[in-house]
Amino acid sequence: MKRQKNNTVRIAFAVVLAFWLIFIIVIIGVVKSLVGVSFAENYISDNGRQILIKNVPYVSQEHILPTGCESACAVMVLQYYGFDISLVDFSENYLDKQEVYYADDGKLHGPSPYEAFAGSPDDLQSYGCYAPVIAKAVNKAVNDTDYNCLITSGESLEQLVDEYVSENIPVLVWVTINMCEPNVGDSWYMQNGEMFVWQAGEHCMVLIGSDDNGYFLLDPYKTNGIVYYDKSLTQTRYAQMSSQSVVLLEN
Incomplete structure (x- = not known):
């Protein structure tokens, strides 16, 4: 009993x-x-220590903004933090854009991509923009909130992972389409009279993780979704695009 x-x-x-x-x-x-955000997963895998933010919303640029990779990445990050914003809304209402055109002198004229998007992201024949333009657009989108978009260009990818990704903060980084070698693209005269040479293949992705061998990124191109690239290759492409990056932080 x-x-x-x-x-x-x-x-x-x-x-x-x-x-x-x-x-x-x-x-x-x-x-x-x-x-509203996940804890950054941090564990040991076959490729060593792995960090991965798992719930950043994915936004494809396909069929909407064929040259709007930067806008798509910005919207992913904005939605991650709970902002109700669409790809078209961001592009039409917050992104500074300037036309690239042939003037009466027969020469191609356009903006500095550090100051405005060259062309329009809904135009397949347009170009793109760089970190300061996206930071400015994101800050307009989050105006009167506790968020602020900072330019972190110049920091290495490893620094970005350690400082931000490991703390659940996704980072916009400038690389190339499918991590291919960039080519010399079109050139045009800017308003100051200087010539700008576009790097064909420029692309923006969202850095969301890494392990010992590579980086995890969200790629808006052709609905690629989460992609994984070798560290050395990604670092090379990032450097070729002048090591440009931005983050959205809560004050």
Whole structure:
């Protein structure tokens, strides 16, 4: 009889313990949902220590903004932080754009991509823009909130992972389409009379993780989704695009 009582106690204890474990798991899930961002996953994989932000919304530029990779990446990050904004809304209402055109002198004229998007992101024949333009557009989109978009150009990809990605902060980085070698593209005269030479293949992605061998990025091009590239290759392409990056931070 005593042994039977002991077994009953053990079973009751196991049931109570299981209940509390399930309760704790549910609470953690609710907290994650309320916060609106995930905890950066940080664990050991076959490729060593891995960091990965798993719930950044994916936005494709395909069929909407064929040259709007920068805008698509900005919208991914804005949506990650809970801003209700679409790709078209961002491009039409916040992004500074200037035409690239042939003037009466027969020469091609256009803006500095550090000051405005060269062309229009809904035009397949247009070009793109660089970090300061996107930072300015994002800051207009988050005006009167506790968020601020900072230019972090010049920091290495490893620094960006350590400082931001490991803290659940995705980073916009300028690289190339499919990490291919960039080519010399069109050139045009800017308003100051200087000539600008576009690097064909310029592309923007969102850095969301890394392991010992490579980086995880969200690629808006052709609905590529999450992509993984070798560290050395990604670092080279990033450097070829002048190591440009921006982050959105909560003050």
